[in-house]
Amino acid sequence: MLRRTATRGRRGEVARQAISASGCAERVRSARRAVALTGAGISTAAGVPDFRGPQGLYVTGRYDPQATFEIGGFLRDPAPFFRFTRDVLGLVADLKPTFTHRFLAELEAAGTLQTVITQNIDPLHQRAGSRSVIAVHGGYWTSHCLECHGR
Known part of the structure; x- marks a missing residue:
């Protein structure tokens, strides 16, 4: 069994099906x-730490999510964000x-896959050669200045 999928029947109930x-x-x-929808699991295998797993960055307490990633926290004190960046x-x-x-x-190069939608902020899809990547949380490898908007 590779994956479980959910399908909806006539009455809207969800049936699980092994594929x-x-x-x-x-x-x-x-x-x-x-x-393709991807998340942390695809990149943790490469060595990227996750956020919510048993040893995740949020779970260990080293990074407070609001202080590190919320714009208000960054504007008050950018040090947690830059510590995360360095670490x-x-x-x-x-x-x-x-x-x-x-x-x-x-799969994308062969025309089978139209795009990758990922929750990850790492650039590993792009490094692998994917051209059509939607990063729902943004990408960490491009940024812009909050004042002049320069990249």
Whole structure:
């Protein structure tokens, strides 16, 4: 079993269905449009720390989410944000994409996958070769000045 999916029946109840790897491949192959939704699991395999897992950045207490990532916290005191940047993003700078990142990029190049929608802030999808990436939390590798808006 590769993944569980939820489908809605006539009355709206959700039924869980096991899908094999070959069944998943067939669904992607026969789809007119396909997107991939990714989150922390795809990048933790490359060494990117997650936020909410057992050893996640929020769980360990080292980074207060509001002080570190909320704009109000940043404007009051940018030090927590810059500490996070130094500690975590220094680790990510040299990481390589995983097999899954590369596989998704190959699906896109073949015309099977239209886009990747990710919760991750790392650039591993782009490093793997994906061109159409929507980062729902933004990307950490481009930023702009709050005053002049320069990149």
